[in-house]
Amino acid sequence: MKIRTLASSSLLMALLSSTTTAKVSTLEANKLGDELTHIGAQMAANQDGSIPIYDGGLSANLNADPLTNIYAQEAPLFIITAKNIAQHKHRLTDGQIALFEKYPDTYKMPVYQTHRTAAYPKDIYNKAKKNATKAELVDGGNGMVNFDETVPFAIPQNGLEVIWNHVSRFRGGSIERNLATLSVQRNGGFTPVKVRAQLTSPHYLADGFDQKEDDNVLFYYTQSIKSPARLTGNVLLVHETIDQVNQPRMAWAYNAGQRRVRRAPQIAYDAPAQVSEGLRTSDQVDMYNGAPNKYHWNLVGKQELYIPYNAYQLADPNMKYKDIAQVGHINQDLTRYELHRVWKVEATLKEGERHVYAKRTFYVDEDSWQIAIADHYDNRNVLWRVSEGHALQFVNANAPWYISTTNYDLLSGRYLVELNNEEQEPFKFGTSVKRKSFTASALRRSGKR
Numbered sequence: 001m002k003i004r005t006l007a008s009s010s011l012l013m014a015l016l017s018s019t020t021t022a023k024v025s026t027l028e029a030n031k032l033g034d035e036l037t038h039i040g041a042q043m044a045a046n047q048d049g050s051i052p053i054y055d056g057g058l059s060a061n062l063n064a065d066p067l068t069n070i071y072a073q074e075a076p077l078f079i080i081t082a083k084n085i086a087q088h089k090h091r092l093t094d095g096q097i098a099l100f101e102k103y104p105d106t107y108k109m110p111v112y113q114t115h116r117t118a119a120y121p122k123d124i125y126n127k128a129k130k131n132a133t134k135a136e137l138v139d140g141g142n143g144m145v146n147f148d149e150t151v152p153f154a155i156p157q158n159g160l161e162v163i164w165n166h167v168s169r170f171r172g173g174s175i176e177r178n179l180a181t182l183s184v185q186r187n188g189g190f191t192p193v194k195v196r197a198q199l200t201s202p203h204y205l206a207d208g209f210d211q212k213e214d215d216n217v218l219f220y221y222t223q224s225i226k227s228p229a230r231l232t233g234n235v236l237l238v239h240e241t242i243d244q245v246n247q248p249r250m251a252w253a254y255n256a257g258q259r260r261v262r263r264a265p266q267i268a269y270d271a272p273a274q275v276s277e278g279l280r281t282s283d284q285v286d287m288y289n290g291a292p293n294k295y296h297w298n299l300v301g302k303q304e305l306y307i308p309y310n311a312y313q314l315a316d317p318n319m320k321y322k323d324i325a326q327v328g329h330i331n332q333d334l335t336r337y338e339l340h341r342v343w344k345v346e347a348t349l350k351e352g353e354r355h356v357y358a359k360r361t362f363y364v365d366e367d368s369w370q371i372a373i374a375d376h377y378d379n380r381n382v383l384w385r386v387s388e389g390h391a392l393q394f395v396n397a398n399a400p401w402y403i404s405t406t407n408y409d410l411l412s413g414r415y416l417v418e419l420n421n422e423e424q425e426p427f428k429f430g431t432s433v434k435r436k437s438f439t440a441s442a443l444r445r446s447g448k449r
Contacts, residue, residue, distance in 0.1 A: 023146075024155050029132040032154055038125035040132075040154035041366035042341060046304060050114060050339050054367065057119030060398040066427070067392075067403075069312035071336075076110040080306070091306050091339065093363060095375035095386030098410055103328045111306055114338040117393040118367035118400040124170050128154045137161065142293045143243030149203050151369065159297030159345040163362065165369040167289060168218060168242075172397035173204035174431045178226075178423040180321065183277040186413040188327040193275040194226040194423070198433060206432045213435060216241050220438040224446055225275065232256065236274060237443045238267065244291035254443045261440050269294065270356040279416040280385075280407045281356060287371035287389050287405060288362065294355050295347035302341050305363060307372035309338040311390035315403040319421045330406060330417055335390065341366045342373075357384070365391075368400040385409050397429035 032038055037054050045053045080088050082104035089097060099107050128151035135152035136145055141160040144152055150170045153161035177199070180192035199221050202214035221238040225231045233256025241247045251264040267274070268290055270281040283290040313334040314324065324331050342363040349358045359377040364370065374387040390404040408415040420426035436442060 023134055023136055024132050024157075026133055028155055029129055032129050032132065033125070036155070037367065038154075039120065039128045039151050039367075039369065040156070046341070051304065051341060052114060052116060054116045057367070058117045058393045058395050060119065060121070061395045064395045066394040066396050067312065067315045067317065069316070071112070071115065071310060071312065074112055076112055078111055080109040080111060082107070088306070091304060093305065093361070093373050093375055093386075094383060095361075095373065095408075096306075098383055099329065099386060099408060102410055102413075106327075106332075107329055108332045109306060109337050110332070110335060111337045111339070112310075114340060115310055116340075116367050117310060118365070119393060119398060120170055121398045124150055127151065137164070139243060139245060140293065141297070142245040142291055147242075149201065156299065156343070159299035159347070160292060162299060162343045162345050162364055162369075163288065163292055163297060163347075166287070166362075166364055166371050169369045170399055171199065171201075171401055172394065172399040172429045174198075174200040174429070174433055175397075176425075176428040176431045177420070178426050179418055179420040180423065181275045182321060182325050182417050182419065183275075183279055184325045184415050184417065186327070188325065190321070190325055191228060192321060192422075193228065193231065195223050195275065196226060197221065197223045198431065198437075200431070200433050200438075202435075206434045210435070216243060216247055218242050220433075220435075222438065222443070222446070223274070231275070235443050235446055236264070236267070237438060237440070239438065240289070244268075245293050249290065252440050252443055254446075259444075261444050270354075276407075276416055277414075279409055279414060280387075284374075284376075284387060284407060286402075287374055287387060288360075292347075294350060294353040295360070296350055298346045298348070300344040300346055302343055302366070304339055305342050305373070306337040307340050307342060307363065307365065308335060308388050308390040309340060309365075309372075309392075310336055311392050311403050312336070314390050314419075315392060315421070317421055321419055321422060324419060324421070325417060328413060329408060329415060330404075340372075370400060370402070382411075384411060394427065394429065397427075399429075401427075 043054050082100045085100050127148045131152045132154045134146040156162045177197045180194045182190040184190045201219045202209050202217050218240045223236040225234045235254040237252045239250040251267040253264040254261045272278045273280045273282045345362045347360040357376045358379045361375045362371050363373040365372045376385040378384040386408045388406045389402045393400050406417045
């Protein structure tokens, strides 16, 4: 499947001239499933065995409850605090260190045994290997050709390719989520904004993939607010395009109070994300999304870090939001950190471009291609915000994803956290949705209070 149709030889030449990376050879791609996992992580353990060999991850089980804590009997190997942080700094990001400095009496990181649980369907592995020898970036890295659904660059050559792997990663195909976004104030107060969201890749539409309609679409997305009452019925619709420079993201918003649907081109880059009270930008949703054209992307390399992983305690449906959202940061007793290898990618703002973040550092889990941690700097090069993605393996969908994301504002002392503990059916995989559900007319119908 070609994501963009090459309508003429002149267009083909233009795209080829702007290609910024080359596909890898068949010989190189044959490392996938051998010395590398099927999506490009190192198969081997690290030198001292604290990161084990990859053994395939958790087995898929469509009938299992993915939120059941399979590691409930494990105790932390150790807990990092402000008192012993010095001996662990080499495995922490600048943002994590800053959180210890800001909250020395309460912030901690319980570190557990590492389990490499990430796994994907066989079909995704096959596509990753095919993409490795075919997929290419075009338009300065802002689009792709010869790319089939997910993991375009299992053996990445630069930072942009790593970021594209995150943006296009497999999330289960077609998913309905029920979650709450909490903007937590300095005193710990919050009012949950509850939403129902539907995310569907065009490959998983009930009426099938259509080359004409879906050629440049990465996924379709709707978000409907359920509470509080002042926001109930407001709906956002997004057609997430692949090349967002030549064909910007298409977004519409329905305002229940006005009963009107409007185009929403502002839902991009550093515009404040919806229901975030200004605590994150639009391109911070899902840790990072959207067009990468404002930044230079430098692939620093790999390193071993303590990152959020197998976050079963944060997924516990018996927990209440007030038990998790505390002053300054979430309840760190409920978090779980493990030692994993990550790709480090630095994004620096291009000359002449504008964004509230002049520099961003992303740490991407090698086993899942998910961004685990992101540090964001303002235009004075001061560390401003720190984001963490608390993930686990959804065995019923054979896909890793976030159970919670946090975004800490170091300057204001406020933070944003997404949770779903109090929600009914927080994750529904395999939902059957037709293309017509992602139209402006459907948006208007779904937004009734």
